[in-house]
Amino acid sequence: MNWLFQPLQYAFMIRGLLASVMVGILCAVMGTYVVLRGMAFLGDAMAHAILPGVAIAFLLHGNLLVGAIIAAVIIAISIGLFSKGGEIKEDTSIGILFAAALSLGVALISSIQTYAVDLSHILFGNVLGVSVQDLLLTAGLGLLVLAAVAIFYKQFLVISFDPILAATLRLPTEFLRNLMLIMLALTVVVSLQTVGVGLAASMLITPAATAYLLTRRLWPMMLVSATIGAFSSLTGLFLSYYLNIVSGSAIVLVATAIFLLVFIFQPRRGILWRNKKTRI
């Protein structure tokens, strides 16, 4: 058991573990909507688009998370504005904003002396550099988003499954859709520390996609997804400690391995079962 507790003698390791598990759970829960509503591209774009906010905060020696939150909210609102009239398709406006914001972010960061190290921290996370303040902010934002998921469960279920029923029930669909964008933005911001902007989309999508294969109702899908997210974060961090690899990559690779296992061995619908069926 020594291998289990040895890393925990360092305070930064404990903070890192707490942050990863919180992010793992939060991303996995929001990820169910990302997967079900087909927002994967949006999630990825959102993660890259907050780069300039982070860079500016870094240059001004402010809190990186606060910079990221401001950038994320601006991006969420702009996407809505660009595609509102229907003149430009939503994925096109996402594509334009995402590339522009990423370029701006990299341009800003490249003006910093320690360019390579800082960029890699932002792109792939720096879970061992999580401060107590970061941890509290992560917990606060995470609880806020999870509370919104619980409070609006019924409404989000209907607008995702059957937008027509949502409209006939006179649900405020526009408000709910914008709320979900903001929740997604906050989730991506929080995940910056552990997996970075480069891999945030993976934490949103992979655990939720795995859970989709295993469940047939929404809330169990969220629970299974959250469990996979937390487990991947924990295991990934331990792997990164012992193998001396980037923690964000390790976390994502564990989540991907779980997905592959489920995809192959999933009862009734997995690849193995399908092959058996054709043989008979």
Add this chain to the structure above:
Amino acid sequence: MTIIKSPARLDVDNITVAYNHEPVLQEVTFQVPHGMRVAVVGPNGAGKSTLFKALVGLLPLRDGKIRIHDLPLGQHLDCVAYIPQREEVDWHFPVTVLDVVLMGRFGHQKWLQLPTRADRKLAMRSLEQMGMADMANRSIRDLSGGQQQRVFLARALAQEPHIFLMDEPFTGVDATTQEATLALLDHLRDQKVTVLISTHDLNLASNRFDLVLLINRKLIAFGEPKSVFTAENLARAFGSQLLNIQGGLVLVDDCCPPENEEQ
């Protein structure tokens, strides 16, 4: 303002509905008395789905008024049930049959309220009525097209509507579903629920319905089947799709894309 929960009366007054500046329905006026069964008939693109979407407030009116129970649209959140064509819903969503039917009760609940025992009972009764009770805990992903439609009908029943709108319920479904739908119509008549159904089946429209609404972007005719289905009206509605042969008319109706999801 109090809403009288008596059977519905639908009053459509000179409405015009447009998609992106292009008017699809123009100057349509008709009234449906309590508990009537109305077939909405017209060629593809005549604006049947558009009419239904306008009736539930999914599409804004460019002009005109819709009144239900003598009140403007929007005062009756819970009294119009709309069953869209099956293709408009994400059937890979992780919900069970019972989950879907319970959504029909959301209009009767407060924002944060969970389904009550009464809601569940009503949902199960609706499923029983559509012959789907033993499938309550099945995932909707595993259902056939006809079963999916019956789930939707059960959900609409659970809404306890005064007006029931069905878009093409007889298109591309199996015989069981068609019979279940027709049986449901008789039940709804007993409950004095007003029903509007769009269909391509003109025989069905003339045999099983009290009134026929014939439209092609404008109202062509509205009334009892006998008075609506005249050679002149059909020619105005269907134009070149109508073949005039000796001794009668033949309608060459190019209905709907083929369906291959029946299991």
